[in-house]
Amino acid sequence: MKIIYTLILVSLSTYGNANESARQSKPMWELGVGVGGISIPHYRGSDQYANYVVPIPYFRYSGKRLQFDKEGGRFYFYNSENIKLDISTAFALPVDSDDNRARTGMANLSMVVELGPRIQFSLYQSEDKNIRLRFALPLRQAYELGQFESIGWVFSPYLQLRYFNSGWETAVSTGPVWATEKYHDYFYQVTPQYVTANRTQYDAQAGYSGSRVTLSISKRFDDIFFGLFARYDDLHGATYIDSPLVKQKDSFMIGIALSWVFKKSEKHSQYIVNNEE
Numbered sequence: 523m524k525i526i527y528t529l530i531l532v533s534l535s536t537y538g539n540a541n542e543s544a545r546q547s548k549p550m551w552e553l554g555v556g557v558g559g560i561s562i563p564h565y566r567g568s569d570q571y572a573n574y575v576v577p578i579p580y581f582r583y584s585g586k587r588l589q590f591d592k593e594g595g596r597f598y599f600y601n602s603e604n605i606k607l608d609i610s611t612a613f614a615l616p617v618d619s620d621d622n623r624a625r626t627g628m629a630n631l632s633m634v635v636e637l638g639p640r641i642q643f644s645l646y647q648s649e650d651k652n653i654r655l656r657f658a659l660p661l662r663q664a665y666e667l668g669q670f671e672s673i674g675w676v677f678s679p680y681l682q683l684r685y686f687n688s689g690w691e692t693a694v695s696t697g698p699v700w701a702t703e704k705y706h707d708y709f710y711q712v713t714p715q716y717v718t719a720n721r722t723q724y725d726a727q728a729g730y731s732g733s734r735v736t737l738s739i740s741k742r743f744d745d746i747f748f749g750l751f752a753r754y755d756d757l758h759g760a761t762y763i764d765s766p767l768v769k770q771k772d773s774f775m776i777g778i779a780l781s782w783v784f785k786k787s788e789k790h791s792q793y794i795v796n797n798e799e
Contacts, residue, residue, distance in 0.1 A: 548584060548790060548791060549786040549787045549788070549789070549790055549791070550583065550584060550585075550787040550789045550790060550791045551581070551582060551583045551584070551786065551787045552580070552581070552582045552783050552785070552786040552787070553579075553580065553581060553783065553784065553785040553786070554579075554580030554581075554745075554747070554781045554782050554783035554784055554785070555577065555578070555579060555580060555781065555782060555784070556577070556578050556579075556580055556747070556779055556780050556781030556782060557575065557576070557577055557578060557779070557780055558575070558576060558577075558578045558777060558778065558779035558780075559573075559574065559575040559576075559777065559778050559779075560573070560574050560775070560776070560777035560778075561573045561775060561776050561777075562615055562775040562777075563615075563773040563774075563775065564615065564617045564621075564622050564631075565614065565615065565617060565631065565709050566709070566731075566732065566755050566757060566773055567709075567710070567757055567762075567765070567767065567768035567769060567770065567771070567773065568617075568622065568624065568767075568769060568770075568773070569624075569769035569770045570621075570622055570623065570624075570769075572615065578779060578781065580747065580781040580782075580783060584791035585791070586598075587599075587601070589608075595611070596608045596609055596610055596611070596640075597609045599639075603644065604643065604644045605641070605642070605643055605644070606641070606642040607639065607640070607641050607642075608639070608640055608642075609637065609638070609639060609640070610637075610638065610639070610640035610660050610662065611635060611636060611637050611662070612635075612636040612660075612662060612676070612678075613633065613634065613635055613636070614631075614633065614634035614635075614636075614664075615631075615633065616630070616631055616632050616633040617630060617631040618630050619631070624721070624766070624767045624769055625767060627716060627718070628712075628716045631708070631709065632666045632667050632668050632669075633666075633667045633668075634664050634665065634666055634667065634673065634708075635664070635665050635667055636662035636663065636664045636665075636676055637662055637663060637665065638660065638661045638662035638663050638675075639660070639661060640658055640659065640660035640661070641658070641659050642656050642657070642658045642659075643656060643657045643658075644656050645657055651686070652685065652686040652687065653683075653684070653685055653686075654683070654684040654685075655681070655682070655683050655684075656681075656682050656684075657679070657680075657681050657682075658679065658680055658682065659677075659679045660677070660678055660679070660680075661675065661676075661677050662675065662676050662677075662678075663675055664676055664705055664708075666708070672704075673704055673705055673708040674701060674702035674703070674704035674705030674706075674707075674708070675701065675702045675705065676699065676700070676701045676702075676705060676731070677699070677700045677701070678697060678698070678699040678700075678734075679697050679698065680695045680696060680697030680734075680736075681695065681696055681697060682694065682695040683695075689741050689742065689743075690739065690740070690741045691738075691739070691740050691741065692737075692738070692739050693736075693737070693738045693739075694735070694736070694737050695734075695735070695736040695737075696733070696734065696735045696736070697733065697734065698730065698731075698732070698733045699730075699731040699732055699733065699734065700728075700729060700730055700731055701728065701729075701731045702728045703726060703727055703728040705731075706726035706727065706728065706731065706761065706762045707725070707726045709726075709762075709767070710724065710726045710762040710765035710767050710768065711724060711725055711726050711765070712724040712765070712766055712767065720766070721766045721767075722766050724764070724765045724766055724767075726761065726762040726765060727761045727762070728761065729761035730759055730760055730761055731757075731760050731761070731762075732755055732756055732757040732758070732759070732760045733755070733756050734753055734754065734755045734756070735753070735754045735756075736751075736752070736753045736754075737750075737751070737752045737753070738750065738751050738752075745782060745783040745784070746780070746781070746782055746783075747779075747780070747781040747782075747783065748779070748780055749778070749779045749780075749781075750776075750777070750778050751775075751776065751777040751778070751779075752774070752775065752776045752777075753774070753775050753776075754772065754773075754774050755772060755773045755774075756771070756772050757771045757772060757773075758771050758772075
Protein backbone atom coordinates (compact mmCIF):
# COMPACT_ATOMS: atom_id res chain seq x y z
CA MET A 523 0.00 0.00 0.00
CA LYS A 524 2.89 2.37 0.60
CA ILE A 525 4.04 1.93 -3.00
CA ILE A 526 0.51 2.61 -4.30
CA TYR A 527 0.41 5.86 -2.35
CA THR A 528 3.81 6.84 -3.72
CA LEU A 529 2.76 6.16 -7.31
CA ILE A 530 -0.32 8.32 -6.93
CA LEU A 531 1.47 11.21 -5.25
CA VAL A 532 4.43 11.54 -7.58
CA SER A 533 2.18 11.12 -10.61
CA LEU A 534 0.58 14.45 -9.69
CA SER A 535 3.61 16.21 -11.12
CA THR A 536 4.27 14.33 -14.34
CA TYR A 537 2.24 16.26 -16.86
CA GLY A 538 3.09 19.73 -18.18
CA ASN A 539 1.53 22.13 -20.70
CA ALA A 540 3.64 23.40 -23.57
CA ASN A 541 1.58 26.31 -24.87
CA GLU A 542 -1.96 27.23 -25.84
CA SER A 543 -1.85 25.61 -29.28
CA ALA A 544 -0.49 22.40 -27.79
CA ARG A 545 -3.28 22.38 -25.21
CA GLN A 546 -5.77 22.38 -28.08
CA SER A 547 -4.32 19.31 -29.81
CA LYS A 548 -3.47 16.63 -27.25
CA PRO A 549 -4.22 12.94 -27.83
CA MET A 550 -7.29 11.50 -26.13
CA TRP A 551 -5.04 9.20 -24.08
CA GLU A 552 -1.36 8.51 -23.47
CA LEU A 553 0.54 5.65 -21.81
CA GLY A 554 4.04 5.67 -20.39
CA VAL A 555 6.45 4.49 -17.73
CA GLY A 556 8.88 6.28 -15.47
CA VAL A 557 10.58 6.50 -12.12
CA GLY A 558 9.73 8.60 -9.08
CA GLY A 559 11.17 9.39 -5.69
CA ILE A 560 9.52 10.84 -2.62
CA SER A 561 10.35 11.85 0.94
CA ILE A 562 7.30 12.16 3.18
CA PRO A 563 6.59 12.26 6.95
CA HIS A 564 4.84 9.23 8.46
CA TYR A 565 1.91 11.55 9.22
CA ARG A 566 1.43 15.28 9.74
CA GLY A 567 3.23 16.11 12.98
CA SER A 568 5.60 13.13 12.87
CA ASP A 569 9.34 13.76 13.13
CA GLN A 570 10.13 10.60 11.14
CA TYR A 571 10.13 10.27 7.35
CA ALA A 572 9.75 7.54 4.76
CA ASN A 573 11.79 7.68 1.53
CA TYR A 574 11.03 5.75 -1.65
CA VAL A 575 12.33 5.40 -5.20
CA VAL A 576 9.98 3.31 -7.35
CA PRO A 577 8.93 2.73 -10.97
CA ILE A 578 5.71 4.54 -11.84
CA PRO A 579 3.08 4.14 -14.54
CA TYR A 580 2.02 7.14 -16.60
CA PHE A 581 -1.55 7.51 -17.84
CA ARG A 582 -3.45 10.50 -19.15
CA TYR A 583 -7.03 10.48 -20.44
CA SER A 584 -9.14 13.47 -21.51
CA GLY A 585 -12.79 12.51 -21.82
CA LYS A 586 -15.81 14.76 -21.61
CA ARG A 587 -16.32 14.09 -17.90
CA LEU A 588 -13.68 11.55 -16.86
CA GLN A 589 -10.12 12.95 -16.60
CA PHE A 590 -6.77 11.41 -15.62
CA ASP A 591 -3.70 13.67 -15.53
CA LYS A 592 -1.34 15.37 -13.08
CA GLU A 593 -4.36 16.19 -10.89
CA GLY A 594 -5.05 12.46 -10.53
CA GLY A 595 -8.40 10.92 -11.54
CA ARG A 596 -11.64 12.85 -11.31
CA PHE A 597 -15.17 12.91 -12.70
CA TYR A 598 -16.79 16.20 -13.67
CA PHE A 599 -20.46 16.77 -12.90
CA TYR A 600 -20.21 20.28 -14.30
CA ASN A 601 -17.36 21.80 -16.27
CA SER A 602 -17.29 25.34 -17.63
CA GLU A 603 -14.52 27.88 -18.04
CA ASN A 604 -15.38 29.66 -14.78
CA ILE A 605 -16.92 26.96 -12.56
CA LYS A 606 -16.12 23.26 -12.22
CA LEU A 607 -17.74 20.62 -10.01
CA ASP A 608 -16.00 17.27 -9.70
CA ILE A 609 -15.12 14.38 -7.41
CA SER A 610 -11.62 14.81 -5.97
CA THR A 611 -9.33 12.53 -3.98
CA ALA A 612 -6.47 12.73 -1.49
CA PHE A 613 -4.36 10.13 0.31
CA ALA A 614 -2.52 9.55 3.58
CA LEU A 615 0.45 7.25 4.09
CA PRO A 616 0.10 3.94 6.01
CA VAL A 617 2.31 3.67 9.09
CA ASP A 618 3.69 0.57 10.77
CA SER A 619 3.75 1.65 14.42
CA ASP A 620 6.88 -0.44 15.04
CA ASP A 621 8.70 1.94 12.68
CA ASN A 622 7.55 5.09 14.48
CA ARG A 623 8.93 5.98 17.91
CA ALA A 624 5.89 8.00 18.98
CA ARG A 625 3.46 5.19 18.08
CA THR A 626 5.42 2.18 19.35
CA GLY A 627 2.97 -0.43 20.68
CA MET A 628 -0.07 1.28 19.15
CA ALA A 629 -2.26 0.02 16.30
CA ASN A 630 -0.90 0.59 12.80
CA LEU A 631 -2.29 3.34 10.60
CA SER A 632 -3.75 2.01 7.37
CA MET A 633 -3.59 3.86 4.10
CA VAL A 634 -6.35 6.47 4.05
CA VAL A 635 -8.17 7.64 0.94
CA GLU A 636 -10.27 10.81 0.94
CA LEU A 637 -13.09 11.12 -1.56
CA GLY A 638 -15.68 13.84 -2.08
CA PRO A 639 -17.03 16.76 -4.11
CA ARG A 640 -14.98 19.81 -5.07
CA ILE A 641 -16.19 23.06 -6.59
CA GLN A 642 -13.67 25.36 -8.30
CA PHE A 643 -14.08 29.01 -9.24
CA SER A 644 -11.93 30.84 -11.78
CA LEU A 645 -11.01 34.21 -10.25
CA TYR A 646 -8.65 35.47 -12.96
CA GLN A 647 -7.21 34.40 -16.28
CA SER A 648 -4.85 36.43 -18.44
CA GLU A 649 -5.70 36.94 -22.11
CA ASP A 650 -3.03 34.47 -23.19
CA LYS A 651 -4.21 32.01 -20.49
CA ASN A 652 -0.66 31.76 -19.12
CA ILE A 653 -1.68 33.06 -15.69
CA ARG A 654 -4.64 31.56 -13.87
CA LEU A 655 -6.01 32.10 -10.37
CA ARG A 656 -8.67 29.85 -8.92
CA PHE A 657 -10.37 29.11 -5.61
CA ALA A 658 -11.39 25.55 -4.73
CA LEU A 659 -13.61 24.08 -2.03
CA PRO A 660 -13.01 20.32 -1.58
CA LEU A 661 -15.04 18.42 1.02
CA ARG A 662 -13.96 14.80 1.36
CA GLN A 663 -14.94 11.81 3.44
CA ALA A 664 -11.92 9.80 4.60
CA TYR A 665 -11.84 6.01 4.52
CA GLU A 666 -9.43 3.57 6.12
CA LEU A 667 -8.51 1.12 3.37
CA GLY A 668 -8.68 -2.57 4.10
CA GLN A 669 -11.92 -2.38 6.03
CA PHE A 670 -13.00 0.68 3.98
CA GLU A 671 -14.44 2.25 7.12
CA SER A 672 -15.18 5.97 7.32
CA ILE A 673 -12.93 7.91 9.68
CA GLY A 674 -14.53 11.33 9.29
CA TRP A 675 -14.52 14.38 7.03
CA VAL A 676 -11.91 16.86 5.81
CA PHE A 677 -12.57 20.36 4.44
CA SER A 678 -9.54 21.99 2.77
CA PRO A 679 -10.28 25.14 0.73
CA TYR A 680 -7.34 26.57 -1.19
CA LEU A 681 -6.28 29.38 -3.47
CA GLN A 682 -4.14 28.37 -6.44
CA LEU A 683 -2.00 30.38 -8.86
CA ARG A 684 -0.82 28.68 -12.06
CA TYR A 685 1.78 30.09 -14.45
CA PHE A 686 2.76 28.75 -17.89
CA ASN A 687 6.01 29.87 -19.53
CA SER A 688 8.06 28.27 -22.34
CA GLY A 689 6.55 24.86 -21.70
CA TRP A 690 7.04 25.02 -17.94
CA GLU A 691 4.00 24.93 -15.67
CA THR A 692 4.28 26.19 -12.09
CA ALA A 693 1.43 25.98 -9.57
CA VAL A 694 1.34 27.32 -6.02
CA SER A 695 -1.58 26.50 -3.71
CA THR A 696 -2.27 27.55 -0.14
CA GLY A 697 -5.11 27.16 2.32
CA PRO A 698 -6.31 25.98 5.76
CA VAL A 699 -7.63 22.54 6.68
CA TRP A 700 -10.45 21.55 9.02
CA ALA A 701 -11.48 18.02 10.03
CA THR A 702 -13.97 16.19 12.24
CA GLU A 703 -13.11 14.71 15.62
CA LYS A 704 -13.21 11.16 14.25
CA TYR A 705 -10.57 12.04 11.66
CA HIS A 706 -8.27 13.70 14.20
CA ASP A 707 -8.78 10.81 16.62
CA TYR A 708 -7.58 8.32 14.00
CA PHE A 709 -4.17 9.97 13.82
CA TYR A 710 -3.69 11.68 17.20
CA GLN A 711 -5.83 10.01 19.90
CA VAL A 712 -4.14 8.00 22.66
CA THR A 713 -6.58 5.69 24.45
CA PRO A 714 -5.88 4.30 27.96
CA GLN A 715 -4.44 0.97 26.75
CA TYR A 716 -1.69 2.85 24.86
CA VAL A 717 -0.63 5.15 27.69
CA THR A 718 3.03 4.86 28.71
CA ALA A 719 5.44 6.82 30.86
CA ASN A 720 6.23 8.99 27.82
CA ARG A 721 2.79 8.97 26.18
CA THR A 722 -0.19 10.46 28.00
CA GLN A 723 -3.84 9.82 27.28
CA TYR A 724 -5.27 12.18 24.68
CA ASP A 725 -8.64 12.71 23.01
CA ALA A 726 -8.55 14.88 19.88
CA GLN A 727 -11.25 17.39 19.00
CA ALA A 728 -12.81 18.55 15.76
CA GLY A 729 -11.73 21.84 14.22
CA TYR A 730 -8.71 23.52 12.69
CA SER A 731 -6.15 21.05 11.33
CA GLY A 732 -3.36 23.39 10.23
CA SER A 733 -2.55 24.98 6.88
CA ARG A 734 -0.46 24.02 3.87
CA VAL A 735 1.43 25.42 0.91
CA THR A 736 1.91 23.23 -2.16
CA LEU A 737 4.27 23.80 -5.09
CA SER A 738 4.43 21.82 -8.34
CA ILE A 739 6.65 22.37 -11.38
CA SER A 740 6.38 20.33 -14.57
CA LYS A 741 7.41 20.33 -18.22
CA ARG A 742 7.03 18.10 -21.24
CA PHE A 743 9.99 17.54 -23.54
CA ASP A 744 8.40 15.82 -26.57
CA ASP A 745 7.62 12.39 -25.09
CA ILE A 746 9.46 12.95 -21.80
CA PHE A 747 7.71 14.40 -18.74
CA PHE A 748 9.41 15.92 -15.72
CA GLY A 749 7.63 16.82 -12.49
CA LEU A 750 8.58 18.17 -9.08
CA PHE A 751 6.19 18.33 -6.12
CA ALA A 752 6.67 19.85 -2.66
CA ARG A 753 4.33 20.60 0.26
CA TYR A 754 4.79 22.40 3.57
CA ASP A 755 2.34 21.85 6.44
CA ASP A 756 2.09 24.30 9.34
CA LEU A 757 0.31 22.76 12.36
CA HIS A 758 0.54 25.76 14.71
CA GLY A 759 -2.90 26.36 16.22
CA ALA A 760 -4.29 22.94 15.24
CA THR A 761 -6.79 21.53 17.74
CA TYR A 762 -4.68 18.34 18.19
CA ILE A 763 -1.35 20.14 18.66
CA ASP A 764 -1.05 18.91 22.29
CA SER A 765 -1.28 15.25 21.32
CA PRO A 766 1.81 13.29 22.46
CA LEU A 767 1.92 11.89 18.92
CA VAL A 768 2.73 15.34 17.51
CA LYS A 769 6.49 15.63 17.61
CA GLN A 770 6.94 18.73 15.47
CA LYS A 771 4.63 21.56 14.48
CA ASP A 772 5.41 21.56 10.78
CA SER A 773 6.34 19.08 8.08
CA PHE A 774 7.72 19.04 4.57
CA MET A 775 7.43 16.54 1.75
CA ILE A 776 9.01 16.48 -1.70
CA GLY A 777 8.65 14.22 -4.72
CA ILE A 778 10.16 14.05 -8.21
CA ALA A 779 9.15 12.05 -11.28
CA LEU A 780 10.41 11.43 -14.80
CA SER A 781 8.25 9.58 -17.34
CA TRP A 782 8.51 8.45 -20.95
CA VAL A 783 5.36 8.22 -23.09
CA PHE A 784 5.55 5.29 -25.51
CA LYS A 785 1.94 5.07 -26.71
CA LYS A 786 -0.76 7.63 -27.55
CA SER A 787 -4.09 7.65 -29.33
CA GLU A 788 -4.41 8.99 -32.84
CA LYS A 789 -7.70 10.61 -31.86
CA HIS A 790 -7.36 14.00 -30.21
CA SER A 791 -9.60 15.25 -27.42
CA GLN A 792 -11.90 18.22 -27.92
CA TYR A 793 -12.17 18.68 -24.14
CA ILE A 794 -8.55 19.62 -23.41
CA VAL A 795 -8.94 23.41 -23.43
CA ASN A 796 -11.72 23.61 -20.86
CA ASN A 797 -10.62 20.69 -18.71
CA GLU A 798 -6.86 21.15 -18.61
CA GLU A 799 -6.00 22.38 -15.14
